[in-house]
Amino acid sequence: MNTMQTNRNGVQNSARTLMCILAHPDDESLGFGGMLAHYASAGVATYMISATRGQRGWMGEPAAYPGAETLGRIREGELLAATAILGVRETTLLDYMDGDLDQADPVAIIDLLVGHIRRVRPQVILTFDPSGVYGHPDHIAICQFTTAAISAAANPRYVDRAGQAPHQVRKLYYRAFSAAELAIYQQVFGDLVMTIDGVERRATGWPEWGITTRIDAVAHWQQVWQAVACHRSQLSAYQKFAALPPEQHRILWGNQTFYRALSLVNGGREIEVDLFAGIPDEADAKYVLYVEPMASRLASPVRATHGATFNQKMY
Ligand SMILES: [Zn+2]
Numbered sequence: 001m002n003t004m005q006t007n008r009n010g011v012q013n014s015a016r017t018l019m020c021i022l023a024h025p026d027d028e029s030l031g032f033g034g035m036l037a038h039y040a041s042a043g044v045a046t047y048m049i050s051a052t053r054g055q056r057g058w059m060g061e062p063a064a065y066p067g068a069e070t071l072g073r074i075r076e077g078e079l080l081a082a083t084a085i086l087g088v089r090e091t092t093l094l095d096y097m098d099g100d101l102d103q104a105d106p107v108a109i110i111d112l113l114v115g116h117i118r119r120v121r122p123q124v125i126l127t128f129d130p131s132g133v134y135g136h137p138d139h140i141a142i143c144q145f146t147t148a149a150i151s152a153a154a155n156p157r158y159v160d161r162a163g164q165a166p167h168q169v170r171k172l173y174y175r176a177f178s179a180a181e182l183a184i185y186q187q188v189f190g191d192l193v194m195t196i197d198g199v200e201r202r203a204t205g206w207p208e209w210g211i212t213t214r215i216d217a218v219a220h221w222q223q224v225w226q227a228v229a230c231h232r233s234q235l236s237a238y239q240k241f242a243a244l245p246p247e248q249h250r251i252l253w254g255n256q257t258f259y260r261a262l263s264l265v266n267g268g269r270e271i272e273v274d275l276f277a278g279i280p281d282e283a284d285a286k287y288v289l290y291v292e293p294m295a296s297r298l299a300s301p302v303r304a305t306h307g308a309t310f311n312q313k314m315y
Contacts, residue, residue, distance in 0.1 A: 016044040016276055019122040021113060021146040023101055023138040024054040025079035025093075026231045031133070031175050032126060033086055033224035034217030034256045039275070040087025041220065047120050048083050048091045051109070051142050056098040059236045068097070074233050082230040085223060092116065102141035106148070111160055113149035118164035124275045125150060129174035129259060134192040135201025143174065150262070170279050172262035173213065179205035184252050188240040211257045213272040218254030225253055 018039060020032050028036065028048050040046050053072030058065045065071070076093055083091040094112060096104055117125070127146040132139030152158045154168040177185075182205040186192055192203040217224070228238060244252070258275070260267075266278030 015123075015281070016042075017047070017120060017122040018044060018124040018126065018275065019047040019049065019117070019120055020126045021049045021051075021142060021149075022127065023051050023136070023142045024057065024098060025050055025075040025082075026054065026057075026228070026234055027128075027139075028079070028088075029082045029086070029224060029227040029231065031128075031177075032256070033082075033227050034220055034253045035126070035215045035258075035275070036083075036086040036088060037220035037223045037227075038215055038217040040089075044276075046086075046088045047116075047122065048088045049094065049113070049116060050079060050092070051094045051101055051104075051145075052096045052098040052138065053079075053093055054098050057234060059234055071233065072098075075231070078231045078233060082227040085227040085230065090120075099138065101138040104141065104145070106145065109145050110149045110152055113145060114153045114158065114160045115162055115164065117149060117153040117169065118160060118167045119162070121167045123170045123279050124173065125169050125171075126173045126175065126258070126275075129176055129206070131204070133175070133177055134203035135194050135196060137196060147172065147261070168264070169262075170264050171260065171275065173258040173275060174261050176206040176211050176257045176259040177203070178208060178211060178257050181205070181252065181255075181257070184244070184248055188244070189237060206257070206259065210259060211271070212260040213258040213275060213277075215256045215258070215275065216254070216273065217256055218250050221250050221253035225249055228253075 016039075020028060020036065022028055022032070027050070036046050036048070054075040055068035055072040057075065058071060066074075079093070080091055094109070096109070125146060128136075128139040128143045130140065130143050132143065150169045150172055153160075154166055156166045158166070182192065182203050186203070194201045225241070228241065229235070231238070241249075241252075260272065263278065265280075266272075
């Protein structure tokens with residue numbers, strides 16, 4: 001499966017597939033936009049899952065807050081517009097509440113994520129780092145759930161609700177913001193800081209030596225900036241981006257750094273310039289033994305494109 005696919009631009013590609021699992025609309029453009037644009041343009045099938053609709057991310061006057069449901073719908077539309085610009089093949093929204101993701105039932109959300117991982121069968125998955133960039137509880141939670149789901153998805157004894165075959169993700173990456181990148185963000189947003197349970201959490205950034213992977217997406221920085229600008233409900237916070245000189249835009253959107261948290265195929269200190277480094281072109285030959293015993297149990301996968309069927313209760 002997953003051989004020769006066609007993306008929205010009609011570009012043929014091989015079996016390369018990656019999936020981003022994040023918390024809020026705008027995470028994809030602000031944190032992963034350059035990487036997404038880079039790989040979509042290379043013909044890689046890119047998938048995006050957002051656990052919430054960012055329903056509480058209201059930037060206007062408190063009295064004008066349209067309510068969680070309405071803002072969630074607005075932000076869903078913004079996310080779909082942004083991911084279309086980034087060439088994302090499929091965008092899925094789960095129905096979790098913004099700000100409450102760390103209260104989610106782990107069994108239920110991990111099962112949902114396993115369902116998507118086994119359906120899409122990506123070689124590479126990306127999410128936030130364990131610090132959530134600046135201690136954001138939703139970012140931390142999605143990092144933990146994603147990491148757990150990758151383990152469960154590969155386990156032949158774990159049966160997801162659709163009874164799909166196991167899938168072993170080859171590589172997992174955490175977004176590793178460097179201090180230089182965070183400095184530009186903080187120039188725009190002010191200090192990235194949250195107070196949680198009376199404790200101040202600040203963005204510290206990854207040491208340069210901790211970064212395992214650098215993706216050069218500078219050719220796509222304008223595309224990423226367009227995607228960022230789709231998030232109109234958030235634009236009051238982004239206004240300073242528009243004032244940044246092009247050179248800073250290029251740094252922000254054109255150079256994305258990651259930490260290789262899991263790899264079955266490579267390692268070492270050499271800085272990677274490709275998330276797929278070390279992954280063979282062939283499909284899952286090495287892991288076919290996992291697939292065989294389960295093949296007869298394949299059923300209709302849990303599936304949603306652009307969130308269409310994800311408005312029901314559970315999700
Ligand atoms: Zn976020």
